Amino acid sequence: MPTPKKGARLASSPAHERLMLANMATSLFQNGTIVTTLPKAKRLRPLAERLITFAKRGDLSARRRVMRVIRDKSVVHKLFTEIAEQMNQREGGYTRIIKIAPRKGDSAAQAVISLVTEPVSAKQAVVKEAEAATKVADEAPAAEAAEEAKAE
Structure with a gap:
């Protein structure tokens, strides 16, 4: 108490x-x-x-x-x-x-x-999905810059 x-x-x-x-x-x-x-x-x-x-x-x-x-x-x-x-x-x-x-x-x-009552791992899965989304978002501009460099 x-x-x-x-x-x-x-x-x-x-x-x-x-x-x-x-x-x-x-x-x-x-x-x-x-x-x-x-x-x-x-x-x-x-x-x-x-x-x-x-x-x-x-x-x-x-x-x-x-x-x-x-x-x-x-x-x-x-x-x-x-x-x-x-x-x-x-x-x-x-x-x-x-x-x-x-x-x-x-x-x-x-x-x-x-x-x-929700399981703990659900939060960790959301964090991993968010990290993966930010990596994809960071890689997308780099990939576009590489394609432009090849085109020139």
Whole structure:
């Protein structure tokens, strides 16, 4: 659990905030994505990422550490078997926060926090394609200059 910030908490007491974050983490791992207010999403992110890191370790001690926060055994099982396998190649950044339109009733800033399920290699493939495109673009003027030299 991250160290609570000084000043006002998200809820009425630190214990209530801890329980609220535990419930949101449970819902996040159960459903894959949740809609909440932006400050709650920002407070949930470090907790969720730490729990996923424990799940990637996979030993009994890590499972007991996660069970301190998430009380539902079926969600913990899903975290250790399914989610940890998806995040195995990823070194961090397991969650994503996307801001959405404000809530209608009180205009509170809302956000969608979700698990990142895309494979890591997709980004590396995009980078390689971009590098190949720049090499082709650099070689094209050189090839045209060589053809002009031969024509003269």
